[in-house]
Amino acid sequence: MQATVVPLASPRRDVARYEADLIEVTRRVIASGSYIGGPELDALEKGLARSIGTEAVTGVGSGTDALIFAMQAAGVSRGDEVIVPSHTAGPSVAAINALPATPVFVDVEFDTACIDVNCVAAAIGRRTKAILAVHLYGHPARIDELVRLAADRGVSVIEDCAQAQGARLMDRPVGSFGRFGCFSFYPTKNLGAIGDAGAVAGSAAGVSLVRQLRTYGWREPQFAEIPGGRCSRLDELQAGFLNVRLKGLDEDVRARREIARAYNERLAGLPIALPVEHKGAYHAYHLFVIKSDRRDALKEHLAKSGVMTSIHYPFPAHRQPGLAAGSRTEGTLDVTDRLQQQILSLPIFATMSRGEVDRVAEAVRGFFGD
Ligand SMILES: Cc1ncc(COP(=O)(O)O)c(C=O)c1O
Known part of the structure; x- marks a missing residue:
């Protein structure tokens, strides 16, 4: 056994490069007195929208919450079916169960391990409301084909981009193809926070609905327009850290x-x-x-x-x-x-x-x- 081990991933070393900047962010946020929903989050959401190529982005508490809110905003609810690969990270499926909707498992391609479009085509039925396309390992799924297939059948495509921040297909970033793109900033991810965080990318109207769902159903402070029993926000410190790493x-x-x-x-x-x-x-x-x-x-x-x-x-x-x-x-x-x-x-x-x-x-x- 050699003395040092080669780790699978090293959030510590990845973050260490930015330590001085992160300390500066911490000082700035502490001094601002604005710890939730301030300028850091605003800058991050705009920066992510530019990088992903969507009209808007909203921060949420985790990648799992991003998936739950995106599917809710796409109208997925009890009794609906969502087509998803069985070969994925557990949270992709747990998010469907949380709605609660019904996961319909399909197979993946052997070479990329991403969802197989032919299997999706065979699985679409009367109750199908959405397809959860997971860009597994960082390789883009055949998202252009999935979007075409779904459009013909009146089904929404939600992209699980948790492992694919920075991936593209035909020079277009993942997360910009489907109705919503969902991201995780778990520390080991390509864009890692120093804690939990996530984001949903999409149209301005779609993202605005996700914003309501992630904060008590509020349309404006203290006015709940839609039912929303959840609170899942991305705080100013994490947003500030992510702004540094996004660069x-x-x-x-x-x-x-x-x-x-x-x-x-x-x-x-x-x-x-x-x-x-x-x-x-x-x-x-x-x-x-x-x-x-x-x-x-x-x-x-x-x-x-x-x-x-x-x-x-x-x-x-x-x-x-x-x-x-x-x-x-x-x-x-x-x-x-x-x-x-x-x-x-x-x-x-x-x-x-x-x-x-x-x-x-x-x-x-x-x-x-x-
Ligand atoms: C493919 C995939 N989807 C969803 C998630 C959930 O993200 P989070 O851990 O931020 O909730 C992860 C990360 O663990 C993931 O790898």
């Missing part, structure tokens, strides 16, 4: 892509499947996920070599009772089950050093006797 987002995504390029070069020729990038896609590499028939042994070997890895995700949603109760599945989930046996996430984060990439690559090569 470096494009560069951070470029750094992730450079790490991915280096991995692809050093791991070429091994009996593993490397991540792909479809034509026209700009992968944001939130995660670098390889596939191997010998995944568990490889994982163990890497752990012994001081390389942290993870499995995103070890349990598909349709196999988790807390997510699958009340759901239904359309077609088979064979690809989902196959992926779950083979996937392994290698370390990747903006401040990962070239030496660390080399160490990971050498350890992987070593496992295959290379």
Whole structure:
């Protein structure tokens, strides 16, 4: 075992680059006396709208809340069905259950692990109200095709961009295709806060409705126009931190892509499947996920070599009772089950050093006797 471990992600190192700026933000916010709904949030919402390319953005308390409010604003409610991949982070599905609506699980593409458009087409029925397109690992789903398909059927597309901040398709940022784009600023994400936070992007009217839903249903202070039993806001401190990090987002995504390029070069020729990038896609590499028939042994070997890895995700949603109760599945989930046996996430984060990439690559090569 080597003395130092290569972490899977390092929010600490990513944030450390900005420590002086973040302390300055903290002083500014403390001095302002405005801790909720002030100039920092205003600047962040405008900056995000510019970066995502939507009319408006509103901050909320987390990525999960972003999904819940976006689906509510799209009119999804009890009895409605929402088509979602089973191969996703649990919160994508938990948000549907929270409405409460019915998740309809469909399969994903083997190469990108994103939702399979043909499976979605087969799953759309009378009760379908929305499609939750997850841009998993940072690769854009076939969102242009999904939006076309949904428009023909009178269905809304909600984008789960939690893992794909900075990703694009045909040069257009994810989050700008569907009715709403939902983002998470969980610390390990491409744009990470120092705590929980999220955002919803969309049209001015749509985002204004989300703003009401996230604050007691208020149209203006103390006047509840619509039922809204929730309060989920993005505070001034987190907004200030995120303003600092938003300036470096494009560069951070470029750094992730450079790490991915280096991995692809050093791991070429091994009996593993490397991540792909479809034509026209700009992968944001939130995660670098390889596939191997010998995944568990490889994982163990890497752990012994001081390389942290993870499995995103070890349990598909349709196999988790807390997510699958009340759901239904359309077609088979064979690809989902196959992926779950083979996937392994290698370390990747903006401040990962070239030496660390080399160490990971050498350890992987070593496992295959290379
Ligand atoms: C794909 C996906 N959707 C939703 C979420 C939920 O975001 P949060 O943890 O900010 O609630 C996450 C993050 O964990 C995610 O990876």
